[in-house]
Amino acid sequence: MTFDFLDQIPKFVVLGVGVLAFLLVVLGVLYVGNIVPHRPKSLTAGLVFLIPTLVLVSIGLVVPAIRTTVLSLGDSRGEGFVGLDNYVWIFTDPQILGVVRNSALWVVLVPLVATAVGLVYAVIIDQTRLEKLAKTLVFLPMAISFVGAAIIWKFVYDYKQIGDQIGLLNQFMVWLFGEGATQHWLTMPFWNNLFLIAVMVWIQAGFATVVLSAAIKGVPSEIIEAARLDGVNAWQMFWKVTVPSIRPAIIVVLVTMSIASLKLFDIVRTMTGGRNGTSVLAYEMYAQSFPGQQTGRGAALAVVLFLLVIPIVVYQVRNLRQRKEVR
């Protein structure tokens, strides 16, 4: 199929109309904002600027959220009312309970392991000659899409029943323990979850390293020197001076990662498709809603996911607010 510019003209027209409409709305708001009485901080002026945002947020966020909640109380076709059946299903069906457990595993392990790896790495490379190179190397996975990373790791975990192993991990097994030691990693019950989590850690450790490394550099050198004079050893320096000093950065990293792990979809979709007990909430939501045609159950999973993210976000917001108060 060739791209014929002339055929596309109607689309460009639509695009132009869209841009124009946007400009008109902005100008309209500014105009109205200009003619209403202009006491600063007056309610009317505030409303004029707030209403367009509120409208857009409701269309894009509030309405879908309400609609999803309503759907979660309905049946598979989104028509009949079934009460809390879908929620009962989530918390009683052994398979879905496994999914919940997997998600919990992700939320706990990814932030902890990735932050620990990032922190240790950041401390080790700090002030060394190869710091920039080391940081670039560990940050590179962040530049790869989750799908790309998943494909790379699928090769690492690859298993061939006959012929030579092309998977890196199995090749290591062959080298270390001989031909018989090869494993079909992604079908091992329970453990396959950890292999998927390793991919996420591989991606996120770079993020943790970069943020924490910057935080470590922000610790005033006098405080480090004062601690040295007070007689700390390397271990005490790390736990009693460095870590408390960069605590806010560590929390930001942990929170960001827990939200990302809770919403994780791509790695599971690409590597196992949720088979062999590797599915997580976000993937199950998709699997139920679309391939499974279970609108109600999919919506219920979405609501559960939403409810789980809320406490983390609340914690983060409160944390930020407290820090502002101290300042």
Place this chain on the structure above:
Amino acid sequence: MATVTYKGASRIYPGTKKPAVDKLDLEITDGEFLVLVGPSGCGKSTSLRMLAGLEEVDEGSIFINDTDVSNLPPKSRDIAMVFQNYALYPHMTVFDNMAFALKLRRTPKNVIREKVAEAAKLLDLEDYLDRKPKALSGGQRQRVAMGRAIVRQPQVFLMDEPLSNLDAKLRVQTRSQIASLQKRLGVTTVYVTHDQVEAMTMGHRVAVMKDGLLQQVDTPRTLYDKPSNVFVAGFMGSPAMNIKTVPLGEDGAKFGDVIVPLSRERREIAAAGDFDKGKTEVTIGIRPEDCKLGTEADGGIAVEVDLVEELGSDAYVYGHAVYSDGTERFVIRCDGRNMPRLGDVVHLVPEVGREHVFHAITGDRIE
């Protein structure tokens, strides 16, 4: 209690040729309050940090008592330091800040409490022990930093411009507090400052540094009365000494037509050196308070007044003298109730015998 000895100690930063501290020789006796002073970049802070173990000693060595500490880590030197920005641990309370070093040494808890309470009482910090540094004023933070040093009961106190983040009034107040505290505790103290007033008022002895080189170590009085070279003469005292390099005549130094008489011995020393024939010069220093306003008949140097700084009791007259070959600026202290006006021409009469004479080339003092 301890003595501190620098023996030819040098610090050469990697990638530079000129040492930041050049073969420093300095002996500090037990219980002494020694002030290191000099303009920024003179190596005073580096010298202190070498003693602390925060900078390497590249050449020579440093002793605390009879122990060569040049290669010891900071924690083995038994010293405590007060930093310019206090370097308090922001995540710890005042109590924990002061107790930290003791906790690291596994001091029993009741001993820690006792020592911290004692230091807090001494520094008037008892009401703030549960606060974090963020909730303290600048002066209180400074006292916590002092307290953190005191509870350690170290051999030597090191202080790196501990007053420069305080406002002027608090600085003067804290200055005397630190001096009396040091006297009471009797701990050998090395104090770095760029402020010559702090140096003069606090130090038992003052070491003046410039470009990594030690210029002079003496009591404040000697430093002021007998600066060993032009740099020390110009650095100590405010406003600075009038230092002028003028032709050396048959009887003395020639300020235009006015002659400041110099003895024969002094003239001979001043004339020795690599001068162009007939261009022999000498450097004369006159402190603003060592001259008075006189008349032409007194043999004064004619100075046109550019600015008068009134300080109440005194006034400083800033002016310039015009010679055939250029102008020279002068400062004269005079009575605050009897001072000249802007644009007046006054006559500066140096007090006989109070002038400082330096060699025009080497800058060394000529007695």
